Amino acid sequence: MPDLTPSSRAERRRSTERRILDAARGLFAERGYERTTIRAVATSAGVDPALVMQYFGNKQELFRRSVHTPLDRSADGLETPADLLLATLGVKLAGLPETSLAMLRSMLTHPEAAEAVRAGLNTQIDEIAEAVAGEDARLRAALTVMLMVGVTIGHQLLDIEALRDASPERIAAVLRPAVQALIEP
Template identity: 40%
Template sequence: MEPQPRRRGRPAGARAGETPTRERILAAARSVFAERGYDKTSIRAIAKAAEVDPALVHHYFGAKEQVFEAAIEVSFAPALNIADLLAGGLEDIGERFARYFLGVWERPMTRAPLLAVVRSAVTNETAAAVLRGFVLRALVSRVVGELDVPDARLRAELAASQMVGVALLRYVVRIEPLASADVEEIVAYVGPTLQRYLTAGPAAGTH
């Protein structure tokens, strides 16, 4: 009697009635990526942390790159409600943008995964490509859709680059006094620059 083919939904190691959810595997992936970074994380390590067979990780996400992308999406979830940020119009959008971005980093639940994402992107091109594609698709494109100004995409990318730079120095490199500065103090300094990026006309001679 020929053996029956294994069903995709229940790889070896997953017992009936105890098949872990996608969210459980993703939570384990976020934890392992945060602890080890992209290069030192493997599908096997994620599966071990989630207490599942590695085949189940592949079943839900595919390759490590896809797991990393899903982890990024969960990490950035608080920042994806960009419509609420722009609902107040363009007046004072610079300060609101800075405050909103820093607020995501200040939350303990999101800071560790974000640190892992940024550190991995700095040292690994695959991780950088995943982060770049996600930021462009999920963040910059949403801001562009709300900005009724010339060069909206360039403006949104410049604003994002400003805040990513602040995040790198404040939370990753931890340069003082920026690392210990009050959030509202940073907003007061950075907000006008973001406002100019997002709403002001270009300097004379640039067009």
């Protein structure tokens, strides 16, 4: 059997960080922000709670990092920022990732979670704004992100019939002109 143990210190650190983030995503999704503890995340990841604090500093930063999903600008066939955003939305509508579920469960009920989500959304807005040309790039990026959040909430949590009955591909097709108008003036 090949040895799959990370060989360098940097690889071991990345591996440990991934384990902690995976454990945090699962617990935040299952329990929400308030009922998830650093100790529970550490236990789930198989590490000491002090190590979680060393890597992330506090629960709020751990939550922020666990719910953040960076845009994959290298994805094949995604030529424009609108294509990328709509593909991301399609993934969320096909099956809500734990990160989004944790965010949606916690952001409206706990101030620390709301701040962490706000920071994560601002990071996404900044990433999109970098790809958006023209006046009001950050405002248009923010409106686009909030459109995606609203559709995701309506589909996944509120079970809006019109959204539930449409395929992710159909929703993306209908949204495409609106997203393009916002970010590709």
